[in-house]
Amino acid sequence: MTDIKLEAPAGVTLTEAAVDKVRALLEAEGRDDLSLRIAVQPGGCSGLRYQLYFDDRALDGDVATDYDGVKVVTDRMSAPYLGGASIDFVDTIQQQGFTIDNPNAQGSCACGDSFH
Amino acid sequence: MRVLVAPGRVGDVAASRVGEVIGMAFHEEGAQVAVVDLTTPLPAPTTLDELGRMLDEGLPAVDVAGLTDALTDVSGLRRVLAGRTFTAIVPDEEVRAPLTGLSGTAVARARATSEDLTVGLAADARAREWLRMHDLDDAPGAGACDGLGAVLLDAGLRLETALGWAVQRTRLRETAVRADLVVTACSDLDFQARGGPLVQTVVEVAGEALRPVIVVAGRNFVSRRELRLAGIEDAHAVHAGAVEEPVREPELVAVASRVARTWRFPSR
Numbered sequence: 001m002t003d004i005k006l007e008a009p010a011g012v013t014l015t016e017a018a019v020d021k022v023r024a025l026l027e028a029e030g031r032d033d034l035s036l037r038i039a040v041q042p043g044g045c046s047g048l049r050y051q052l053y054f055d056d057r058a059l060d061g062d063v064a065t066d067y068d069g070v071k072v073v074t075d076r077m078s079a080p081y082l083g084g085a086s087i088d089f090v091d092t093i094q095q096q097g098f099t100i101d102n103p104n105a106q107g108s109c110a111c112g113d114s115f116h
Numbered sequence: 117m118r119v120l121v122a123p124g125r126v127g128d129v130a131a132s133r134v135g136e137v138i139g140m141a142f143h144e145e146g147a148q149v150a151v152v153d154l155t156t157p158l159p160a161p162t163t164l165d166e167l168g169r170m171l172d173e174g175l176p177a178v179d180v181a182g183l184t185d186a187l188t189d190v191s192g193l194r195r196v197l198a199g200r201t202f203t204a205i206v207p208d209e210e211v212r213a214p215l216t217g218l219s220g221t222a223v224a225r226a227r228a229t230s231e232d233l234t235v236g237l238a239a240d241a242r243a244r245e246w247l248r249m250h251d252l253d254d255a256p257g258a259g260a261c262d263g264l265g266a267v268l269l270d271a272g273l274r275l276e277t278a279l280g281w282a283v284q285r286t287r288l289r290e291t292a293v294r295a296d297l298v299v300t301a302c303s304d305l306d307f308q309a310r311g312g313p314l315v316q317t318v319v320e321v322a323g324e325a326l327r328p329v330i331v332v333a334g335r336n337f338v339s340r341r342e343l344r345l346a347g348i349e350d351a352h353a354v355h356a357g358a359v360e361e362p363v364r365e366p367e368l369v370a371v372a373s374r375v376a377r378t379w380r381f382p383s384r
Contacts, residue, residue: 039233040218048218051233059237075237077218 011065012038012072013086018098019067021089026070029054035064035071038087038100040078047116048081050100117142117380120291120327122152123301124314126354127334127363131155131314134301134368138332141372142299142379150291154282154314158205164189168196177203177281184262190250193264197271204268206260208277208313213259215266216243221259279317288318292325297379303363305333305353310346319347330379332371334363 014022014036022036037055040048058064061076074082085102105116119142123134135151143149160179161167164186170178186193214220217240226239246263247254257275258266265275276284283289292298300318302311310316311331322329328349336353343351352375354367 037233041231042218042224042227057234059234060241061237075233077223077237077240081218 011063012074012082013065013084014067014070014072015086015088018087018089019070021098022070026054031056032069035073036087037073037075038078038082038085039075040081048105052087052098052100117147117297118295119147119149119379120152120288120295120298121149121300122154122286122288122298122314122318123332124155124312125303126301126332126368127303129363129365129368131301133365134332137365137369138299138301138372138375141369141376144373145376147376150295152286152288152291154279154286154288154317156282158278158281164192164196171196171200171202175202177205177276177285179205179278180264180268181205181207181261183264187263187267190267193267194271197268197273200271200273203274203276203281204265205278205281206257206265206275208279210257210260210265211275211277211280212256213265214254214256215247215259215263216240216254220254221262224259225262279313283317283321288321289324292321292327295325295327298322298325298327298329299332299375300329301332303334304337305331305335305351306337307342310338323347330375332368332375335359 026032026034033056034054037053039051041051042048055073059075062073063076063079064071064073081104082102083104085100085104088099088101090096090099121135121139121142123131123138125131126134132153135153139149139151158177158179159170159175160182161170162182167178167183210221215222217223220240220243222239222243223236226236229235243263247266252258252266252270254266255269257269260275268275298318300315302315305311305315311333315331319329329347330349331351333351333353335355335358336351338346338351352371354363354371355361
């Protein structure tokens with residue numbers, strides 16, 4: 001893994017499209033106790049990979065951001081790698097799903113699943 | 117012609133024997149040969165008493181990977197290390213690894229048991245507390261051997277890989293500069309592993325010395341063009357293709373003889 005900037009985390013931001021999609025997914029689940037967790041894990045062809053999932057846990061050291069009832073959380077180990085990252089949701093012919101724009105990432109692999 | 121031979125194991129033939137076989141083949145063709153064994157095992161204590169005895173003997177390098185139990189007695193370990201100067205040999209992948217954080221060895225070991233985020237976080241928290249308790253700093257290498265690296269660095273010691281130490285101990289770089297040809301060996305030469313750490317190191321050393329390097333392999337899966345891209349002049353395989361048979365010494369001798377006959381340098 002190459003060096004990446006580890007500035008003071010400014011939290012993860014969600015675009016309006018991402019907030020709307022997360023809210024719709026939560027409503028479909030019928031639950032209001034879930035947060036959208038984004039975590040960074042070692043692995044993938046570029047060294048680090050994102051994990052994005054709904055989580056009902058609140059872990060010690062979690063960095064949480066609330067978007068009008070939609071909560072985004074990152075654990076304390078992942079937070080330094082995600083400061084300033086933005087999550088969007090796109091639904092086009094070419095791409096469907098959540099995307100992560102991370103200013104800390106210096107590069108990513110061709111499959112898009114891994115970064116460094 | 118002066119030939120430096122620095123091989124690894126080829127199949128069941130140990131590196132030291134591979135060196136003898138290849139060295140003899142070039143010697144019989146009239147070359148001056150230097151054979152370097154980069155795989156000589158290092159003293160590896162498993163207890164503090166053993167470590168103390170080895171250091172009393174003045175050993176310059178010790179493989180500390182077996183000393184993780186000593187972490188239950190950090191004070192005792194510090195007493196043994198006090199005033200000592202030696203190079204601590206740690207696993208390759210841990211020589212620059214921190215103990216804590218996402219890339220730390222604490223999390224890496226936890227992830228080997230479970231993908232659960234909480235398991236990694238708990239391991240990281242325990243590692244941070246351990247460092248704080250013993251007034252140790254995290255740093256590159258501190259994560260080696262479950263935190264033993266942190267104690268070693270705190271004692272002012274240097275961490276190194278076994279291969280890195282072997283390169284220094286054998287003065288491989290100085291010898292490569294004086295050679296006309298560098299020969300190394302491995303069991304399999306493929307595009308991904310490129311012969312493994314030993315071959316990659318020898319190729320790098322030869323490259324720095326601007327000397328051609330060739331590989332004697334049990335099997336070679338890399339084309340000529342890709343070999344050149346990897347810094348290897350040529351490769352000679354015992355077996356053609358993906359043969360699963362083990363390499364036997366007579367076969368290695370035959371290949372080494374053929375390789376030695378193919379390289380000629382003008383007499384100086």
